[in-house]
Each structure stands twice: as C-alpha cells, then as structure tokens.
Amino acid sequence: xxxxxxxxxxxxxxxxxxxxxxxxxxxxxxxxxxxxxxxxxxxxxxxxxxxxxxxxxxxxxxxxxxxxxxxxxxxxxxxxxxxxxxxxxxxxxxxxxxxxxxxxxxxxxxxxxxx
Amino acid sequence: xxxxxxxxxxxxxxxxxxxxxxxxxxxxxxxxxxxxxxxxxxxxxxxxxxxxxxxxxxxxxxxxxxxxxxxxxxxxxxxxxxxxxxxxxxxxxxxxxxxxxxxxxxxxxxxxxxx
Numbered sequence: 001x002x003x004x005x006x007x008x009x010x011x012x013x014x015x016x017x018x019x020x021x022x023x024x025x026x027x028x029x030x031x032x033x034x035x036x037x038x039x040x041x042x043x044x045x046x047x048x049x050x051x052x053x054x055x056x057x058x059x060x061x062x063x064x065x066x067x068x069x070x071x072x073x074x075x076x077x078x079x080x081x082x083x084x085x086x087x088x089x090x091x092x093x094x095x096x097x098x099x100x101x102x103x104x105x106x107x108x109x110x111x112x113x114x115x
Numbered sequence: 116x117x118x119x120x121x122x123x124x125x126x127x128x129x130x131x132x133x134x135x136x137x138x139x140x141x142x143x144x145x146x147x148x149x150x151x152x153x154x155x156x157x158x159x160x161x162x163x164x165x166x167x168x169x170x171x172x173x174x175x176x177x178x179x180x181x182x183x184x185x186x187x188x189x190x191x192x193x194x195x196x197x198x199x200x201x202x203x204x205x206x207x208x209x210x211x212x213x214x215x216x217x218x219x220x221x222x223x224x225x226x227x228x229x230x
Contacts, residue, residue: 046219100165105150
C-alpha cells in the first residue's frame with residue numbers, strides 16, 4: 001500500500017537555527033514527492049517537489065528537501081528558521097493508481113519557530 | 116485574484132439536510148480535485164476530474180456524495196442526507212499539464228459542520 005509518514009506531530013526550533021521536518025514514504029514505482037505548507041485560514045501552498053534528477057531540490061521561501069531513495073525519505077530543511085515559517089507542513093507522494101495518479105498526504109507536522 | 120476559489124467558506128447544517136459546495140479552479144487548469152481534511156489529518160482524496168470527465172472516485176466517497184464538473188470549468192460537490200461524520204474541511208485543488216509532475220493549487224476550503 002502507498003503511504004506517507006510524518007513521524008513528528010510538532011517541531012519546535014528557535015529563530016535563526018536550522019530546521020528539519022521529516023517525511024518517509026512507501027510507494028511502488030517511482031515516487032513523485034511534494035511538500036506543501038498551510039497557514040491558518042488559508043489553503044495549502046506548494047513549496048517544492050522532487051520528480052527526478054538532483055536529490056537536493058530547492059523551493060519557495062528558502063526551503064529545500066533531500067530525496068533519499070535508500071531510506072525512502074524526503075525531509076524538508078531550511079538553514080535558518082524565521083518566526084514567519086510557523087505553520088503546518090504536509091508531505092505528499094503521488095503514485096500511479098488505477099485511474100491515474102493519486103496524491104497521498106501525510107498527517108502534517110506543525111512547526112513552531114520561537115523568536 | 117486568479118487563484119482557486121471555494122464557496123461557501125463555512126456551512127452549518129442539520130443532520131439529514133443536503134449541502135452543495137462550489138469550486139472555481141484556476142481558469143487554464145484542466146484537472147480538478149476534491150479532498151476532505153479533518154482535524155489533525157492531511158487531506159484525503161475524494162475525487163478527480165480531467166476536464167469534465169470524472170476519472171476516479173475514492174472509496175471514501177459514499178453514494179451520498181456526488182461531484183460534477185459540467186463544462187470542464189467550475190465543479191460542485193453535493194452531500195445528501197448529511198451525517199455528523201461528514202463534518203470536515205472540504206478542499207478543492209486544480210492543476211494542469213502532466214498529472215504526475217505538476218503541483219496542485221488549493222482553494223481556502225469549505226468548512227462543513229453538521230449538527
């Protein structure tokens with residue numbers, strides 16, 4: 001079965017420190033991986049994606065993520081956290097299904113950045 | 116604003132009533148998705164349209180749920196004989212191009228409360 005796991009419900013980090021939000025996946029075939037962010041009272045916003053190529057992908061707002069095939073992980077990272085990064089982050093995997101491609105989301109990780 | 120819009124933003128209804136939600140995708144997007152999100156969970160896939168064709172429906176979508184996209188533009192999601200378990204945030208997203216590779220653009224959601 002295809003699945004996505006975000007093992008941490010919440011991540012706390014001080015402003016200026018590096019942050020990591022973890023994601024692991026299970027999918028048959030090639031994985032297409034995405035990160036989205038959700039701010040209060042707003043829809044999910046796309047941050048970055050891995051389709052193929054370089055394992056390190058860069059996205060919006062200074063975020064990056066590293067695809068690790070052997071560990072089936074796609075962790076989200078940022079070198080220096082900002083208070084404004086505080087939000088709910090979702091990892092997603094897109095995998096081929098009977099009707100086409102289906103996106104499966106993780107349960108989300110809430111990031112708190114303290115000033 | 117050329118993003119995805121959803122109406123209404125909030126809906127409170129009594130158990131047993133029917134409700135209908137509307138989604139207006141980004142105009143050039145040919146794919147439209149409906150998701151349901153409950154507290155503490157990531158979005159769960161409900162159904163997916165490519166233009167006006169409904170290509171896939173989740174097992175989560177009981178026969179009380181129906182979705183349409185009559186002209187390949189806006190979409191409606193109807194829930195008949197609502198139950199308290201239907202209370203959730205209903206999200207709409209749209210995308211274009213290759214379904215595997217391209218990110219989805221989400222609307223702000225419609226929050227349904229069934230009393």
